Amino acid sequence: MPRSQRNDNSIDRTFTILADILLQIIPTTNREREAFTHYRDGMSAQSEGEYAEALQNYYKAMRLEIDPYDRSYILYNIGLTHTSNGEHTKALEYYFQALERNPFLPQALNNMAVIYPDRGEQAIEQGEPEASEAWFDQAAEYWKQAIALSPSNYIEAQNWLKVTRRFK
Structure with missing residues (x-):
């Protein structure tokens, strides 16, 4: 049974009902509906910490979804899931792919x-201060881009940039 049919959470149930209504009203193909269903089920599984199930649904959605904008959000959520699993290298790969399709994703x-x-910090612990600075500088560049896209968000990042004197 698809996750969307077994949600116990009232918010998830409400979202599912509204999404199903929208899918009936908005002209979409069966393929697009199926892709959205897998994406929605992936988000639901992810919110419940069921990361393996979330990834399965996101990968199914990726096989079906053809719109680059929609694919960017699926890729972003795959990256988010890998981040939650502590798989930062994989997460970065998916965030980069999401940004290739949609450069206006400040959350990525x-x-x-x-x-x-x-x-x-790991580079500092390993006695590599030059590498450490490069990592911090790269973080600053990504935060500056995110802030440029969404100026009222990322207050903590803005503070970090100021404290580390990387805000220009």
Whole structure:
């Protein structure tokens, strides 16, 4: 049984009902409906911490979805799931792919930037101060791009940029 038919959460159930109504009203193909159903089921599984199930649904949605904009959000969520699993290298790959299809995803830029300071800290621990600075500088660049796209968001990132004197 698809996840969308077994949600116990009232918010998920409400979202599912509204999404189903929209799919009936908006002219879409069966393929697009199926892609959206898998995407929606992936988001539901992800919100419940069922990451393997979320990834299965996202990959099914990717095989069906042809619209680059919609694919960017699927890729972003795959990246988010890998981030939640601690698989940062994989996550970065998917965030990059999402941005290739939709360069206006500040949340992908932010999530990429969040990974880089951790790598900078690891470089410090390994006695590699030059590598550390490169990681921090790259984080700053991604945060600056995210802030440019969404100026009222990412206040913590703006503070980090100011504290580290990387905000120009």
